[in-house]
Every structure is written in C-alpha cells, then in structure tokens.
Amino acid sequence: MRRFLSLLTLLWLLALLAASPAALANGRLPASNYIAFAPSDPSFIVARVTFGFLLSRDGGKTWEWACEQAVGYSGLEDPAYGIFESGTIVATLATGLRVSRDRGCSWEFAPAPVPEKYFIDVAVRRGAPRSGVAAISGYAGASDEAGAALFLSQIWATNDNGASWTAPGPPLDPTLLVDTLDVAESDPKRLYASATRGSGTDLRGYLLVSEDAGKTWIERTIPLDPDDRGPYIAAVDPKNADRLYVRTAVAPDKGARLLVTSDAGKTWEQKLKGTGPLTGFALSEGGERIWVGGTRDGLHTASTADMVFTKKSQIQVQCLGVQGKSLWACSSEASGFVLGVSKDDGATFESRLHLAEIRGPLTCDPTTSTGKLCTAAWSKQKVELGIESNSGPLVLDAGWVPNPGPPSPTPVCKCGVVGGAPVGLGAVLLGAATALFVLRAGRRRR
Secondary structure, eight states, rough: OSSSOOOHHHHHHHHHHOOOTOTTTOOOOOOOEEEEETTTOOOOOOEETEEEEEEESTTTTTTTEEEEETTTTOOOOOOEEOOOTTTTTTEEETTTTESSSSSSOOOOOOOTSSSSSSSEEEEEOTTTOOOEEEEEEEEEEEEEETSSSEEOOOOEEETTTSSOOOOOOOOOTTEEEEEEEEEOOTTTTEHHHHHSSOOOOGGGEEEEEEESTTTSSEEEOOOTTOOOOOOEEEEEEESSSOEEEEEEEEEEEEOOEEEEHHHHTOEEEEEEEOOOOOOOEOOOOSSSEEEEEETEEEEEOOOOOOTEEEEEEEEOOEEEEEEEEEEEEEOOOOTSSSSEEESSTTTTEEEEEEEOOOOOBBOTTTHHOOOOOOOOHHHHHHHHHSOTTTSSSSSSTOOSSOSSSSOOOOOOOSSSSSSSSOOOOOHHHHHHHHHHHHOOOOOOOO
C-alpha cells in the first residue's frame, strides 16, 4: 500500500538497528519529535520521544519519563498527544484512544461507544480546552471492485475533558485515508481534516472541511507534486478560520512544501519549499508569525502578513511549538539540546533538556500502570540513554533519525532487541512483511 516503507528500505533499516549496539529495545535510537502544552497550566508540558514520553511539571526545568508500555503501545508507533483543561492527556494509538486523568500515571481506553480502532490524531480547542476532537482512520479490511483498499475513517468529539466521546457524524468516504485533524479556534463549528485517495502516480490530496462540527464534510483538492506523499495540516489561523497551513510529506531525499489557503481550501499558494522534509512548524498564538524547519533546512521564520521567509538558525529541527512568547524546538545534541527554548525569534536557543538530564521515571503511585511498568524498566532505560554507563552518553542520541520526514506511515517491528538473541534473516523477512501491512504509526510534528 502507498506510503509504507518499501520492503528493501525496511530490511536495510532493520538490519542497521539490529547491528547497532546503541539501539534501544524498541529498535530505535532516542530522539524527541513532538511537544504539547497544557492550555490552562503553562508549567505542564509533554514531549514525545522515541522511547515513550517526557513530562515536565515546572515549565521544562526538569523532566521525567513515562514508558511506552504504560501508555499501551510499543515498537515504532508515535502517538499524537492532546492535553485538556483538567490536565487530562489523550493519546492516539493503533489500538484505540487512551486517556490519562492523573497526568500520565494511569491510562485507560476511552469509554464506550468509542471503538478500539486506529486513532491517528487529536486536537484540543485552545479557546475552549474542555473540548476537542480525535480521528480514526485505518484499513477496513476490504477493497472496492477495482481492488483499491477501503478505509474506516470517523471523527469523535468530547466536551468534558475526554470523559465521554460521541461521533457527530457517520464515517467518512471509505476511499479516503485521513492523516491529520484540526479545529478552528475562532469558529467552534469549523473542523479540518487532510486525506489522500489513490496510490502511486494517481495519489491525490484533499482537505475535508466541516462547518457543522463534524456532521457533514465538504471535499476540496490539495494540489500535490510528484514527490509529495500526502498533505498534513500544520495549523489553523487562530483569528481567521478560513486560513490554514499545510505541509507535504516527502521521502527523506526530497523537498517538502508549505502550502497556504485563505479561503478554506478553495485555492492554494506554495510559500516555501525545503531541500528535505519540513519536520517542524509553529504558529504564534496570535497568528502573526510562523516558524518552519527541518533537519536539513534549519529554522526559517516569516510574518504571515507577507510570508517572506528568513533563515534564523541552522539547528536540526525535529519539532516546533509555541507557548506564549517562547518558541520551543526538538533538536539533536549536534544543535546543543534535545529540547530548547528561544526568546529571540529562533536566532538562539537555551537548552531545556539533554537526554542525560532526564530525572527518572514519572513519580506515580506504584499501583498505576506507569508506577509499575516504568519504574521497573528505568534501570535498563537509563543505561540505554547513557545516564549510567561505562561508555558514557550515546554519541548518536538524538541526532540520528532514520526517516526525518513529516509524520508519515511507519511500520511496527520489534526486531534487533538489545541483549536478545540474534535475529535471523528469515525472522527479519517475516517481521518486515508483517510490519508493512500492520500499522501506520507516523504522527504529525508541530
């Protein structure tokens, strides 16, 4: 199916990870690639990493770790996280929508009637953070008469901090594969979703627009170039519901594009083209300025009034986020930090995290999933991070990313476990073939 890694690429990646003594137990080297802020508590921040997530209760001064198993996933899956007004965290998994009501200690599935299906994105309304939406989109186990895959895609909404969820409308067109979902802060009934239809040279991009909070949808075309693998919503202007920003997903050796519409997807303009994937995007809280960048292109910024971009820094951008007047970035130790903050428009960054500075597992009651699973796993995790090791910190800790593109489908594989038995070629082939069709685990990076 489209946008899955090719078998040859996957086999190469699995072999490399299996042979690497620095690889983590889930087969990946540690990196940060997503950050989310609590809308009503500036001290509460969640940062996604390739070995779970990190949580700060003091505005990023200190960080604690929660393991993947506590949330309910493993492997190469990268959940999207949303933080609601009460501090409730929602994570989108291939097995369903997971909710933590105690800031990361206990996790459970969203209550019925929410299905335990392929949730791919979540968006919290910044102006009304008790409410938000989440999207399901995954293979429905069927194909049409021409043999094309059909998908189950549906939007779910909450108005009580994730305590209950309802589907405002029926499932979407089954020929569409939805990738991202967002809300318009200035119009509570306006929702957007990005999607694709077709495959190969016939791959087409779409913006789905709802003006009635998800009951019905209008389908509009997003123009894709031959190198584009799909469109991903980066942000909706907080003051103008018709204006939104879209990044295209590309292969690691291709240049992604930033597209802008000011009429809810009726027309589009290309405003920037990178030399590689654009892995980070941030919009100021008032919508006046944007920042965008990648591991190849560094960090660029522009006023949304003229969209004239200026390069501000050569840091390796892996995600971007805005909190008040502060610009946050996920990067690598080659840039001087794994998580950093800029107060001067991105020209310089102050480090807020090196991997060796993670304090330990999240402080939780030992009867919770995080308290039980992550405390037990920390002794091994801290060695893999180089926090306690005879060889010191990992040289390749956050700077080596096998596919540093915008969120794109990646398969799950548990090959190459550190300390495990050697993985034979037959097992790798079987795991790779299975992984190609099990799960698309990529998530958007903001």
